[in-house]
Amino acid sequence: MSNANVNAPVPAIEISGLKKYFPLTSGAFNAKKGSVKAVDDINLTINKGEIIGLAGESGSGKTTLARVILNLTPATEGRVLMNGQDISKLHGKELKAVRRSIATVFQDPASNLNPRLNVLSSIMRPMILHGVPKAEAVEKAQEAMKLVFHNLRAFIDLPSMAITIGGTIGVMMLSFPSGAFKKIGKHLKIIIKPYKFDPEQSIEQIVELATEARMKGLLSLEDKLNEIDEPFMHNSLLLVVDSVDSEKVRQVMETELDQLDERHALDRGFYEKAASFAPAFGMIGTLVGLILMLGNMQDVNALAKGMATALITTLYGSLLANIVCLPVASKLKARHDEEFLCKQLVLEGVLAIQDGENPKFIEEKLYKLLPASRKKAEEDTEKEDEKQKKKSRRKSRKNEE
DSSP states (O other): OOHHHHHSOOOSEEEEEEEEEEEEEETTTTEEEEEEEEEEEEEEEEOTTOOOOOOOOTTSSHHHHHHHHTTSSOOSEEEEEETTEEGGGOOHHHHHHHHTTOOOOOSOHHHHSOTTSOHHHHHHHHHHHTTOOHHHHHHHHHHHHHHHHHHGGGGOOHHHHIIIIIHHHHHHHHHSOHHHHHTHHHHHHHHHSOOSOOHHHHHHHHHHHHHHHHHHOGGGGGGGGGGOOOHHHHHHHHHHHTTOOHHHHHHHHHHHHHHHHHHHHHHHHHHHHHHHHHHHHHHHHHHHHHHHHHHTTTOHHHHHHHHHHHHHHHHHHHHIIIIIIHHHHHHHHHHHHHHHHHHHHHHHHHHHHHTTOOHHHHHHHHHHTSOHHHHHHHHHHHHHHHHHHHHHHHHHHHHHO
């Protein structure tokens, strides 16, 4: 053997003839009828300090190859040398000792982290499993967390904030009246507090009013008006009690619904427009950063600062649009749909009461107007109630016996 071969560095990882076949079976007795070649005759050498990227289509065997290299999945053939040691033949404590020098991050975060552990415990756990004393593991985990939080400061850049957030607010002030900004607090309150409008409760209230009108006449509803807090239902019933023609009642109520729909659409449009402006100003900030960077290529510090401004403004624009503005608009849309549905039910219910329809028929009619998701929930509730009633009846019979 030559001196050159003796002194040659040992590769970090050396793979030769690596294969992994998964058997295909069929029938009641799982008879083997072939195999799937997930990894077929892989030869690879990775020296210390090298970074290797493996690309391929989904299902081409990338993950399987990684698992076989780490001996998480046994190879069909071939061997894997890590620092000259064949880890494909290691088991138990020997394999565990080697894995202390291997770090694997799988693509599924749900399988990587235990949701019951906090950040500190998640960092400590692998070290403790590999024999690091708990006190030392705590110290190292805290150091790692300090390093991460210290690096978070790199994401705070006041000039970039001024360009993205300040620019977005400035354009919004030019595009919308000042009253639109005054509604922000009201919108946040609508988003945070629980739903005020309940379709099932509205139907129940309408059926109760229909029963009252059926038994005592429409004028008897005048006594119920003081008990109704919801303005739309109160005003609708007031028109009915005052003997206003049903077509005029429908016209008045539908006009109010159209105005409600238009008003809420404008409110949502405020946030949707902001979501479109924010990324645009993020790109403007990117251009500013690139101009600063290209204008002074000799200064390394200016180059780095310009690149940071260019990237961070794009990030700010995306965050402002997708984490603030669009979610608020979506939430307002959900609240609007809930309110609009309830008022549609009131519209049809009040007109049905004015026409003297049977309360049971009104109830069936209004439930058919509910979305499929709410119908399913209502059916599930009814089935659960029926089960509880059956259980109560059985219990009563047993007690009687």
